[in-house]
Amino acid sequence: MVDAGYLKGMSHNLPRVDVFMLAEFLKKDDRFNAAEIREAKAEMASRENYGDNAIGYVQLRREGGVCFLKGKICPEHKVRNKGYSVTIEIDEREEMIKDIQCGGCAAASGGCKHALAFLMWVHRRSEEPSPTEVECYWKKSKLAKVGTSIKFIEASACTNRKPQTPKLPDTTSLLTKFMDVAKQKELTCQITRHNNYSLANDSFGTLSIYQLVVSFYEEGGEIPEDFLNFCIKTICPTIRSDAECATxxxxxxxxxxxxxxxxxxxxxxxxxxxxxxxxxxxxxxxxxxxxxxxxxxxxxxxxxxxxxxxxxxxxxxxxxxxxxxxxxxxxxxxxxxxxxxxxxxxxxxxxxxxxxxxxxxxxxxxxxxxxxxxxxxxxxxxxxxxxxxxxxxxxxxxxxxxxxxxxxxxxxxxxxxxxxxxxxxxx
Missing domain, CATH: 3.90.320.10 (Lambda Exonuclease; Chain A)
Incomplete structure (x- = not known):
């Protein structure tokens, strides 16, 4: 049964979440900018073939221009366990995502993958064309059915895409090409440092904050105010002017x-x-x-x-x-x-x-x-x-x-x- 005051989530009554609302919320919420969730982990949690199969029992209520949307997220690896309850709060008048919370998840305070998966699911529903038939989302997710009415789920059932054999490029000269481009574009990173190339050896290295802090620390400095004076003395006006032209x-x-x-x-x-x-x-x-x-x-x-x-x-x-x-x-x-x-x-x-x-x-x-x-x-x-x-x-x-x-x-x-x-x- 749906919670008191809530309605079953249907294709015609879900709140709209566009890409700008999504980008603004993820940018401002520190939970989704932490190292534990950003980049590859965020991409994995956002993938369509996980969210669309793991999300079920969607319900919502509206109050004063704010929509509260709830859904159950089936655990990806322990599908027989109780699903996580995720709630999104959306201000429909201001077109703004106000908050998202995942109940019962140990990683919720750091921006867990269940919250991200549900957020992306709502966004995908907003991008879909209006269906000729109304679809109800108050139902058990595909993953949660495994071991009950469905004894197993085939990989092909998780996606509509046809499998393609990847064509991998030749990587034998990749490092050499990378180093050539790195020198040309004055790239500095762990790979270039390991291969004896660094911005520190370049005249522009005296403008880099990181290289300046390295030099300052090597001279025994650790006080920020002293570092500012160190920068003013170290930075050459000619090199600063050259950098303006080089960028x-x-x-x-x-x-x-x-x-x-x-x-x-x-x-x-x-x-x-x-x-x-x-x-x-x-x-x-x-x-x-x-x-x-x-x-x-x-x-x-x-x-x-x-x-x-x-x-x-x-x-x-x-x-x-x-x-x-x-x-x-x-x-x-x-x-x-x-x-x-x-x-x-x-x-x-x-x-x-x-x-x-x-x-x-x-x-x-x-x-x-x-x-x-x-x-x-x-x-x-x-x-x-x-x-x-x-x-x-x-x-x-x-x-x-x-x-x-x-x-x-x-x-x-x-x-x-x-x-x-x-x-x-x-x-």
Whole structure:
């Protein structure tokens, strides 16, 4: 029987969960950015042939614009055991996933696979075309039937895809090709270090936060404030200028990623100033352990910026742990482009012809880093591909505002970011 106040889950009454709601929730919820669940484990839990066979007894209730959706998830390896009860809370008015909880699971506090499997299941149901017949999801899952009415389940019953024989490429020269590309793109990782190639041997190594911390620690330094002075003395203005030219392709350049590592960039400075958590998603983004998804709006930003003058990464001269990469630059001003996915998201960027505080901080730091006095903030209409419409606001630099922002950002960096990088160097 369904719980009191709940209805059976049907194909016509399930809440809608689109890819933007999904991406926003997974990005902000630290449980699903932890090492125990992200990357390969997240992909395994999200796979269609697990969720669609393991989920049953779906029920829901709606209250004040919020939908509470429950489902039973059959254990993958012990199918005769009691299923896990997962509950999703969705704000349908704001189009936002508020929370998800898995009952009875030891790994629930760290973002378990049952919660992720149910979340992806609801998303897949939202992407399906409207069926001609109504399907009821208040039923026993396929996996849970094994050993009862069904004595076994064939692998072919778990998927509609026809098996294909994989064609594996020749890997005999893979390492040699990888090392050639690594040297060409100035990649630095465990494989390149093992094969005697590293950014540390390159002139740009003196700009890398990681390499700077290594050098600082080798000289006996461990105090973050002393490290800032060490960076200012070590970083050569000529090499910094060369890096700006060498990273014009931004995310397509390995050096661009290396120089962003461990630094508070303009897009994150507002969050850093207002963050008081030393182990949240912001820290993971700064030190590069967070997922990055290339969404359609992000791709549109890249396409819009192509006709403008390219711009590399600028390390702030007196604040070397901060950096900025405007979308474009001219002799007098910087350009930042935003592409909201919907009309509703527009107010997150501009409201009453005023730039939102987060993005004001971003373009102010971009001007300060590039030594420009003006910035052009452009927001493309969600239907830009069809109407070619953009909203533009000019902003003048506020040096006092920038310096106050940077000083607060440096305090955050010294307190939370430096200890994690130093710990990595010591290990």
């Amino acid at each position: 014009l392709n931004q995310h397509r350049e390995a050096l661009w990623w290396e120089l962003r590592y461990g630094r508070i960039t303009a897009s994150k400075v507002y969050e850093a100033v207002h963050c008081h958590t030393g182990d949240g998603s912001l820290i993971k983004q700064i030190i590069g352990t967070s997922k990055v998804r290339d969404t359609n709006p992000m791709k549109r930003e890249t396409e819009l910026a192509v006709p403008l003058n390219k711009c590399g990464i600028y390390i702030v001269e007196d604040y070397p742990v901060c950096a900025a990469s405007p979308d474009a630059i001219s002799a007098d001003f910087t350009v930042e482009i935003k592409c909201p996915a919907s009309e509703k998201a527009m107010k997150n960027y501009i409201k009453n012809n005023i730039i939102a505080p987060k993005f004001k901080a971003q373009i102010q730091l971009q001007m300060y880093a590039t030594k420009k006095t003006k910035a052009l903030f452009c927001v493309a209409d969600p239907d830009f591909e069809n109407n070619n419409k953009t909203y533009k606001i000019w902003e003048d630099i506020d040096v006092k505002f920038c310096e106050d922002l940077l000083n607060k950002a440096v305090v955050f960096w010294c307190k939370y970011v430096f200890p994690k990088i130093l710990q990595s160097v010591k290990q």
